[in-house]
Amino acid sequence: MNETPGDIVEVYSAADLTEAYFLRDLLTNAGIEARVVGDTLTGMLPPGNETAPRVWVFSSDEPRARELLAEYERVHLRPHPDEDQPAESWLCPTCGEDVETDLDLCWNCQTPRKPY
Ligand SMILES: [Zn+2]
Structure with missing residues (x-):
């Protein structure tokens, strides 16, 4: 089953924006294009939505991203x-x-x- 190259998948539900952006940078530094979804500062969430910010990556990067995030969790x-x-x-x-x-x-x- 082929996946669209542009597919993005959620790989992490962060505790807050600080963590979300920290993890995005961590992934970016590893050469993985990541984005934070649920950033209330950019108005991506409807008002009143308390959903935690999520980190998304392209599905082709998902296995590597999950590896890095698992490592992050082990350490932190x-x-x-x-x-x-x-x-x-x-x-x-x-x-x-x-x-x-x-x-x-x-x-x-x-x-x-x-x-x-
Ligand atoms: Zn004793």
Whole structure:
């Protein structure tokens, strides 16, 4: 199935215009022609439309653009460590053993768990 060379596809829904233009520049610097759609400054959105700005590229550039955007997300949008790694153990203050979160006493020396 052939695609029209001029087809554009949405590759990213940005949090705000700053991010949208940052990503457009990122793609442009990589040789990909990108445009921001949803720029309220240029009146491309109907009044009252809260839709986030989108980054669009030509469909022929889509795979490369998605690669770059995925890389961007890995670098800039890492999840918070607290949400990513729930505590699975606590360290016994007496014997230094790792104790499962479910246990309120150290399995090794029966020291009660203490809040830090
Ligand atoms: Zn212990």
